[in-house]
Amino acid sequence: MGLLAAVGQHDDLLRAPAAAGASGTNLLPFAALTAGGVLVAGLAARFGRRRRDFGSSADRATFETLHTASLAGPSFREGLTESGAQRAARHLRALLGTPAIALTDAAGRCLAWDGLGARHAADAHAHAAGVLATGRSAVVSGDAVAPGATARCDDLTCPLRAVVVAPVVSGDTVVGALLAYGGLPSAGLVRATDEVARFVSSQVELAEVDRSRTRAMEAELRALRAQISPHFIYNSLAAIASFVRTDPERARELLLEFADFTRYAFRRGGEFTTLADELSNVERYLRLEKARFGERLQISLLVAPEVLSVAVPFLVVQPLVENAVRHGLEGRVGTGHVTITAEDAGAEALLAVEDDGVGSDPDVVRAALSGESSADSVGLGNVDARLRQVYGDAHGLVVETAPGAGTRVSFRVPKYAPGVTAR
Incomplete structure (x- = not known):
C-alpha cells in the first residue's frame, strides 16, 4: 500500500461515526495511532536501510x-x-x-x-x-x-x-x-x-x-604594464596639454580620467577583477583617446548586464581596445569604429573587440600570439598567454582579420572557474 493510500485510510478511521458506542469511539483514535505508528516505524526502517546500504565493506x-x-x-x-x-x-x-x-x-x-x-x-x-x-x-x-x-x-x-x-x-x-x-x-x-x-x-x-603560475602571471602583468604605459602616457598627456589653454575645464576632466586610469592600471591586489571594473577602465581609456581623435573615433559598447559580475583576469580587455585604436584606426583615413561586446553565453561570457580599421596579415598576428614577432601589437600575445594559463588553451584569443578588412578579437571566459575570484 502506498504512503498516500495509507494516510487516506487513517483519515477515514478518524472521521468514522461513533455508532459502535462508547467503547468503539475510544478504540478509533487508538487504532489510528497504532496504524500510524506502524507506518512511521516502517518508513524509518526503510530509510534507515537506505542510509546503511552503501555497498560492500570494501x-x-x-x-x-x-x-x-x-x-x-x-x-x-x-x-x-x-x-x-x-x-x-x-x-x-x-x-x-x-x-x-x-x-x-x-x-x-x-x-x-x-x-x-x-x-x-x-x-x-x-x-x-x-x-x-x-x-x-x-x-x-x-x-x-x-x-x-x-x-x-x-x-x-x-x-x-x-x-x-x-x-x-x-x-x-x-x-x-x-x-x-x-x-x-x-x-x-x-x-x-x-x-x-x-x-x-x-x-x-x-x-x-600554483605559486609558479601566480608568479608567471604577475610577471606577465608587469610586462604588460611596462608595454602599455609609454604609448598611453605620452599620447594622453599630449592630448591634455592641447586643451590647457583653449579649454581648461576639459583639460581638468581629462587629467582626472588619466589619474583614475593609471590608478587602476598600476594598482596592487589580486590578479582578477570584475568585468564591470574592467569595462569602466576601458571607458576611461576611450574618453582619453577621444580627446586625441575627436569625431574620427566612434565607439559602441554593448554589454549584457548578466555578465558584469563575471571575474576576469586584470587588464584583459583594455589592451585589446588599445590595439584596435592604435593599429586599426591610426592608419585609417576618415572615421573609424570600435565595437566592444560582452554577451551572456550560458555558462560563459563571450567578449569581443572589433574595429573597421586597416586589418592585418594573419601570419603577422599568428607570430605575435606565439611570441615570435617583435611587431608592436599592444598586449595581444600577453593577454592570450594569461587567458590560456588561467582557463586552458580552449579559452585563448580568436583573431579574425585580413588586410583592409578590419579586425575582430574575441575570447570566452567561464562565469565560474576554480581559483578565479575578483578582488
Missing part, C-alpha cells in the same frame, strides 16, 4: 579513505606550512590508523603532532634526520636514532615504541617528513605511510605549481 572503506584524503588535501594549498600541517594532521592519522603522527619541515622542525605522546614531538627532528638526509623511508626504533632521542620511552604503558618515517618531496627536493608512531610496525604500515607521504607530496607540489 566500497565503504574506499569512500571513507577518499573522503578523509579530500579533507586533508586543502590544508596544503599554501605548501607544507605549520598551520596547514596542523589542520591536516588528524586526517592523516585517520588514514594511517596509528596512535600518533607528526609532520616536519626540511630542517626537521616539528610542524604538527596529532595523537598520543605529544612529549615525543621534541624528538621528531632526530627521528626524521636520516630520512631527510637520504630521501628514503625508514623504520626507527631503539638505538637506531640519535642518543637521547628514541622512539621508545621509559613509560611502560606508552604505545609509541617505533616510528615509520617517509619523506615529503616536491620535485627532486625533500621538503619534510611524515612520521607514523605506534608499536612494532608492520609491512602494511610502512607501505601505507609511504603512500600517505606521496599524497602529501603531490599536494605540496600542486601548491608550488
